[in-house]
């Protein structure tokens with residue numbers, strides 16, 4: 001393959017008169033422009049050759065195609081590639097050349113056909129798939145729309161309601177479901193895929209099988225009035241679920257056009273909208289997230305050294321509380337045998353009970369069978385001592401946040417566990433060097449910081465000290481992948497990346513409220529911005545005990561930039577400690593529904609009198625934009641410090657950490673990406689102004705000041721920022 005080109009197709013014509021065109025672009029045979037243009041020329045050749053009666057399209061190495069090459073969107077966004085004529089690929093190539101051809105085509109789908117891959121197959125005249133293959137249109141998840149005819153062909157193949165479900169949720173279906181939906185014509189074992197597809201194609205030629213153009217099908221479409229009602233409902237739901245995004249509604253416009261005015265008009269609308277969405281900010285953010293998420297597992301100096309992850313056959317967890325039970329659940333769900341250690345029978349039973357409850361909730365929701373439940377639970381064994389730790393490959397400590405207890409446990413682990421065993425801690429704040437102080441095993445000590453609930457939250461912060469070996473990090477990255485977490489490797493410091501970046505967020509909110517802002521308006525503005533909830537609702541959810549413990553760590557470690565508000569401690573004194581006590585910043589009813597509490601004012605006033613601050617008329621009347629800036633720019637400031645200190649290797653890792661650890665809206669691209677969309681100069685100037693009025697809590701850090709002075713993006717690596725001078 002030419003090193004300048006990205007992928008290709010190859011065509012082989014058999015003695016049976018079938019031309020097999022294979023998509024080749026490892027690792028997922030994505031449809032780059034090179035692949036698409038090659039496909040076009042192979043197709044033209046096949047149509048012009050007298051020895052070709054029919055065509056089969058397939059993908060190399062067990063994968064049909066993962067869709068359009070996503071990096072192509074980036075090239076168009078950056079202007080490094082000229083956009084093809086609108087509709088050139090979807091109408092000129094896929095519809096007029098391929099679907100409308102005089103010779104029939106069959107898609108032979110192995111493994112997966114996603115996005116443009118599935119769309120290409122839907123333009124063929126039949127689809128044969130291997131069992132379990134993933135079929136879907138996940139484009140909305142990337143901020144784009146199905147742009148190779150998917151908005152028109154999918155509803156015609158599976159019906160409008162199912163097509164809407166597949167497109168709006170971005171969730172794929174398996175081949176077997178695809179078969180029952182009418183998306184797939186036959187499911188056959190991998191070894192029979194090509195022969196079946198060839199035979200099917202010849203059967204179409206010989207009229208033994210129907211020659212179906214998906215675009216011309218109407219039998220699965222509801223009557224117009226009903227279709228309009230279905231689309232209206234879908235629009236309403238979309239507005240509610242994705243209020244800050246335009247592209248899902250634009251996608252519905254294309255779908256509707258096809259149903260109301262016919263598939264050709266629908267294709268034209270899809271092409272027009274497809275081209276428009278590429279330049280939306282939300283699309284840029286989501287595409288950045290796609291690549292950044294895959295980039296977190298690439299750690300310079302660690303994963304580029306050829307190290308192979310060792311096999312982790314058995315894991316032990318110490319502490320079966322909230323976190324330990326969640327971590328155990330995540331591990332057994334991915335088939336790791338787990339030993340759970342607790343202090344006594346009662347706590348052990350409670351810990352195992354929590355794991356059971358986590359799994360039972362899946363059984364209740366129908367996502368786990370009873371058999372699978374029993375099998376998964378059988379991987380968990382309880383223990384009250386370390387005897388069974390003699391053959392474990394990894395231990396994750398998740399006992400209460402107490403330094404001397406953790407130090408004792410690690411000293412014990414060194415005695416009982418084999419030499420190769422990884423010694424991990426789930427501590428949220430304690431210095432890992434201190435935890436391992438009483439051992440000689442510093443090279444195998446690492447942080448495995450899960451987020452609560454650990455079996456649900458997607459992020460795993462892997463915390464390395466200066467002594468942690470690269471092998472241990474590679475091993476933990478592999479475990480993270482197997483338990484379906486996105487791992488982010490960070491350095492050792494108070495709060496690591498996520499808690500450290502987001503601590504100022506709650507602090508800023510407390511500051512604003514003490515100076516007269518309305519807490520409920522702050523929560524509302526932040527929810528509208530796209531966070532799952534505002535800072536006050538979050539404090540209630542986490543509980544004031546945890547909030548105070550975390551604040552104490554930050555006050556001790558970063559006193560110069562911590563705002564010491566008394567609101568939470570004052571409420572805690574009155575035994576209102578958040579949602580668990582049904583009272584915090586909000587009041588909670590039996591169904592855990594939150595409502596504002598007029599009594600909150602009393603605590604705010606008392607805290608204000610303790611801090612000596614006054615109500616500031618400007619802060620009483622903050623606009624939503626100002627609320628967002630005053631709460632998130634301090635987060636950006638701290639993220640800059642984390643980046644400058646090398647706690648995170650790449651700014652994109654902080655983007656993923658913010659999205660997956662804190663629920664920062666992915667369509668804003670993550671904290672650093674979002675900050676760069678506003679510019680370092682602007683953020684610096686706002687923080688600088690507030691720090692002069694309100695104190696050092698807002699003071700921009702040296703890194704931010706430097707980048708602002710150069711007009712350099714915050715996310716640029718140091719070298720790149722210099723070169724912009």
Ligand SMILES: CCCCCCCCCCC[C@H](O)CC(=O)SCCNC(=O)CCNC(=O)[C@H](O)C(C)(C)COP(=O)(O)OP(=O)(O)OC[C@H]1O[C@@H](n2cnc3c(N)ncnc32)[C@H](O)[C@@H]1OP(=O)(O)O
Nearest residue numbers: 030066067068069070086087115116138146147148275294
């Ligand atoms: C006229 C208008 C403008 C013109 C533009 C042209 C028109 C454009 C119209 C677009 C039409 C089309 O409808 C749009 C699309 O098809 S968008 C793509 C849709 N597909 C997806 O969203 C799938 C994305 N990929 C995945 O979900 C997964 O990668 C997977 C395929 C399920 C495989 O998962 P897994 O095995 O876990 O592997 P990884 O996720 O780690 O991926 C491995 C590497 O492959 C890279 N990758 C994957 N998919 C793509 C892709 N579609 N494009 C480019 N690269 C892809 C991924 O980044 C990994 O790379 P690294 O190894 O380097 O990390």
Ligand SMILES: NC(=O)c1ccc[n+]([C@@H]2O[C@H](COP(=O)([O-])OP(=O)(O)OC[C@H]3O[C@@H](n4cnc5c(N)ncnc54)[C@H](O)[C@@H]3O)[C@@H](O)[C@H]2O)c1
Nearest residue numbers: 319320321322323341342343398399400401426427428452
């Ligand atoms: N709660 C969170 O949201 C959260 C999030 C991330 C990390 N963490 C960290 O995870 C750790 C555990 O937190 P948690 O919320 O699960 O606490 P928890 O109080 O719910 O559970 C701790 C468990 O450890 C057990 N334990 C204590 N000493 C033990 C010993 N010697 N051997 C075995 N078990 C022992 C206790 O009996 C208790 O069941 C802490 O370090 C915490 O900072 C907590």
